[in-house]
Amino acid sequence: MFSNISRLLAKRASKFVLSCRFNSTLTLIETTGPNVTPASLSTLTAAVKVGNPITALLLGPESEVAGKQIAAVEGVDKILISKSDKYAHLLPEEVSPLVASILKSSDYTNFFVPASTAGKGILPRVGALLDVQPLSEITKVVSPDTFVRPTYAGNAILTVKCKDKVKLASVRSSAFDPIERKSEKIADIKEISYVESGNKTQYVSEQLIKSERPELDSAKIVVSGGRGLKDKEHFDQLLYPLADKLHAALGASRAAVDADFCDNSLQVGQTGKVVAPNLYLAVGISGAIQHLAGMKDSKVIVAINKDEEAPIFKIADVGMVGDLFKIVPELTEKL
Numbered sequence: 474m475f476s477n478i479s480r481l482l483a484k485r486a487s488k489f490v491l492s493c494r495f496n497s498t499l500t501l502i503e504t505t506g507p508n509v510t511p512a513s514l515s516t517l518t519a520a521v522k523v524g525n526p527i528t529a530l531l532l533g534p535e536s537e538v539a540g541k542q543i544a545a546v547e548g549v550d551k552i553l554i555s556k557s558d559k560y561a562h563l564l565p566e567e568v569s570p571l572v573a574s575i576l577k578s579s580d581y582t583n584f585f586v587p588a589s590t591a592g593k594g595i596l597p598r599v600g601a602l603l604d605v606q607p608l609s610e611i612t613k614v615v616s617p618d619t620f621v622r623p624t625y626a627g628n629a630i631l632t633v634k635c636k637d638k639v640k641l642a643s644v645r646s647s648a649f650d651p652i653e654r655k656s657e658k659i660a661d662i663k664e665i666s667y668v669e670s671g672n673k674t675q676y677v678s679e680q681l682i683k684s685e686r687p688e689l690d691s692a693k694i695v696v697s698g699g700r701g702l703k704d705k706e707h708f709d710q711l712l713y714p715l716a717d718k719l720h721a722a723l724g725a726s727r728a729a730v731d732a733d734f735c736d737n738s739l740q741v742g743q744t745g746k747v748v749a750p751n752l753y754l755a756v757g758i759s760g761a762i763q764h765l766a767g768m769k770d771s772k773v774i775v776a777i778n779k780d781e782e783a784p785i786f787k788i789a790d791v792g793m794v795g796d797l798f799k800i801v802p803e804l805t806e807k808l
């Protein structure tokens with residue numbers, strides 16, 4: 474009888490080991506040329522919090538070089554690459570069928586992408602192909618099936634328990650630090666083939682604003698300007714020297730972008746970028762709810778505004794009430 478029980482327990486245990494072994498997180502890693510993006514390193518931090526081994530997926534001609542950069546990162550168990558030219562620009566129409574086929578053929582429990590332009594295009598398509606509801610812009614991993622995400626432009630925070638077999642999520646990079654911890658183990662790199670997509674979309678070209686400044690999404694300090702700066706000339710004259718002194722990225726409100734003070738890639742907010750730097754300096758910005766949605770998680774917020782009733786002061790750690798045309802040059806000089 475005892476041997477029967479022990480045989481039964483052994484069988485149960487082997488089943489348990491088997492099911493645990495297959496619990497893993499597929500993570501799409503984005504690259505710029507041969508380099509892994511900071512947002513992807515933050516996505517790996519979120520994947521580590523799930524607690525299962527991570528398979529990193531890198532695509533495009535330089536995926537092998539980029540893959541080597543994360544082979545020793547904590548939690549990364551396996552690296553899949555496909556060097557096909559078709560994946561060079563991460564077209565969601567090309568990438569989604571590949572991701573869906575990987576998720577269908579193996580027992581992955583989670584799939585994470587950075588909540589970047591490409592990630593936002595890929596995630597819903599993978600969801601549709603697998604008939605699974607994706608979760609966008611998670612800001613916290615509570616457990617392998619429970620996540621926190623903002624809703625209503627960040628005015629409410631949801632904790633969502635996901636019952637799908639595979640949990641699909643995009644990761645808000647400002648909510649997770651880029652992963653740094655290394656492990657002794659070097660993950661194997663395995664090449665996979667192109668998956669026919671039937672895609673009819675073609676990559677034509679892209680125009681990128683080249684700048685020596687830190688990237689807005691990942692900068693530690695952001696200097697942002699609003700309509701209070703009056704015009705493009707003042708935006709350039711006042712904000713660039715201040716940002717240079719602080720080695721900061723430049724940001725803007727939508728009113729400033731709409732009035733052509735700067736390029737729309739600088740827009741912070743609900744319909745712009747979401748940032749959470751150590752220091753956010755808001756110059757001539759009133760603090761509309763849609764702007765706050767993109768910066769209210771910044772560690773220290775400094776606001777310069779001549780209207781002491783401006784809503785930005787409700788969330789500012791340091792508020793300077795006064796004329797920005799006097800305060801900003803003085804601040805720049807003192808810095």
Ligand SMILES: Cc1cc2nc3c(=O)[nH]c(=O)nc-3n(C[C@H](O)[C@H](O)[C@H](O)COP(=O)(O)OP(=O)(O)OC[C@H]3O[C@@H](n4cnc5c(N)ncnc54)[C@H](O)[C@@H]3O)c2cc1C
Binds near residue numbers: 727741743797798
């Ligand atoms: C669907 C939707 C999405 C939106 N998405 C975004 C978004 O992503 N990002 C975003 O920013 N907005 C967004 N908006 C717009 C948002 O509602 C506001 O209109 C916008 O943020 C206002 O920008 P602002 O603060 O620069 O301008 P204003 O609200 O006009 O504020 C200008 C401020 O400058 C101050 N000021 C003027 N002169 C001086 C001076 N000399 N010295 C000091 N202070 C001065 C004024 O007191 C004022 O507070 C969105 C709106 C909608 C409806």
